[in-house]
Amino acid sequence: MAGSSPEREPVAARASARRGIPPATVARLPGYLRALHALAAEGVVTTSSDELADRAGVGSAQLRKDLSWLGSYGRRGVGYDVEHLSSQVEVALGLTTQRRVVIVGIGNLGHALANYSGFADRGFGVVGLVDADPAVVGTTVAGLVVRPLDELRAIVAATDASIGLIATPAAAAQEVCDALVEAGVVGILTFAPRSLRVPPHVDVRAVDVASELQILAFHDHRRATGA
Amino acid sequence: MAGSSPEREPVAARASARRGIPPATVARLPGYLRALHALAAEGVVTTSSDELADRAGVGSAQLRKDLSWLGSYGRRGVGYDVEHLSSQVEVALGLTTQRRVVIVGIGNLGHALANYSGFADRGFGVVGLVDADPAVVGTTVAGLVVRPLDELRAIVAATDASIGLIATPAAAAQEVCDALVEAGVVGILTFAPRSLRVPPHVDVRAVDVASELQILAFHDHRRATGA
Known part of the structure; x- marks a missing residue:
């Protein structure tokens, strides 16, 4: 704006x-x-x-x-x-407009992300929570009702979300990514430990906590072996 | 090994x-x-x-x-x-030996990290959980009892932990980082949204989820403005 x-x-x-x-x-x-x-x-x-x-x-x-x-x-x-x-x-x-985020995968991590208070003051609003597990769908997390995966497209359309956050297990991540892209999301932040394929108009950022630890392990190892 | x-x-x-x-x-x-x-x-x-x-x-x-x-x-x-x-x-x-990790800050994110099953098969074991909040200390998370911050040094010594994971609010992160370094940890992975000062022998990796979203926002913005 x-x-x-x-x-x-x-x-x-x-x-x-x-x-x-x-x-x-x-x-x-x-x-x-x-x-x-x-x-x-x-x-x-x-x-x-x-x-x-x-x-x-x-x-x-x-x-x-x-x-x-x-x-x-x-x-x-x-x-x-x-x-x-x-x-x-x-x-x-481009932070002069608030950007809307949908989180897919409401396990431990998705739960933590949905409740993270640091998004709002840095330009982001969580507007939708989605999960594939019928036991999780319908529960309320951070004030939002978790909805099933097949409603993803409708949620993205209704909320005008532009960013999808993937907090699913690795095995589900590509399918969820495809669904997000098809729903119209143009940015994806994934926490699933696998690489994702997206069309050229979509950007992906990946956070893999275990990879970060492995990079730290490298430095510790080098120090220990005196390399 | x-x-x-x-x-x-x-x-x-x-x-x-x-x-x-x-x-x-x-x-x-x-x-x-x-x-x-x-x-x-x-x-x-x-x-x-x-x-x-x-x-x-x-x-x-x-x-x-x-x-x-x-x-x-x-x-x-x-x-x-x-x-x-x-x-x-x-x-x-250096993943031929399992490396031991202590998590400080057992809020939503620390909780999710403690329960993350992906660490073990990638070379890491969570051996200690620490929090400053008396209401959290003493509770059991992922099979470990949360212990107070002033026991950090003893925990690191007893478990031979080499990596500390900081999941505290930004305001507490530097103090926790200093305590981890003093306890003997040589690698730190922080999720707190602030930069940390460490001595040269300590490595820091930082994951800031909102920063990742801001980088995605940049690309979305560029696309929207046709830049």
Whole structure:
């Protein structure tokens, strides 16, 4: 919405967007936004690239380069205006409208995700819960009634959900993914430990907790063996 | 264990490890292992780089390059032996010994993680649950009694845990992280939406679900605005 407002999205930012912000930069923007919101909550009005980079856990040269893609360079001796920069990052990420999320798979993890309070203040609303298990369908989780998988298409249409969150076992994930895509979702965040096939217009992000642990194990192992 | 066995860790692999496997390659190894285990479960004995790459969701040139760091090149016209390659990846990641994990923060997410059945067959055992809330301490989750934060050091020492999993709110995460580091943990997987400071000998992996959604929002936004 504000994406079309010239005050919030200056010409330089639009030009950058057209050139295409690199995916690695996009992946770091949520971290900057998180740090900016924390600064704002502390009443901080302006911040330096060093402070912001430190809070976000990146180098300050990296931060300055990333923010230059948004047409944001800070001011020498003054730094970045926290509120203005927050708006710029939000506009770049498209967070000026709330995006609606449907969760499929209401087991332990789906339950936890449905109840996660951190979505709302970061631009997302959970609008639908779906499960294949008749014992789970009809129960109320986080204020929403869990509905059967064959209603997925109707739920996505009725709620205008654009993002699907897959919290099913690995064996069911591709089928659920296909159903989400067919229902019209264009972004999928999956927690199932398998890779998913989607058409080119759909984006997938994957979180595999055991894979993250295995990456940590590698470092521990290297240390232990003195490699 | 098998890490010191010459059969399972050939000279070439050890040489590669000494040269240092690039972090991006390390991050892809768990995906290859996941795909290899799925193939083995289907009774597949040998696989091509094309098939394995497809299953893992990467390009086959990328796969071959990554596996060459393990000293594994496949055989022309035969491909890779599924079982042997699985072992090589497991040795490289240090998964030949089970690693012990302590979870701090037994709210909705900590609860779901404690109950996650996917850890055990991927090399990890949850050996301790810790929470700061007196109402949660003493309850049993996934067969373990939740213990208070001030027992963390004793739990890590008694269980020889090397990895800590942080599922607390953001405000508590740095304090919990410091306590885990002090207790002797060398790897931390955090779900709290804030960056954490650790000493150089400790590795941190971060999963921030809302950040993942924000990255998906970016792509949806770009599509919607025709950028």
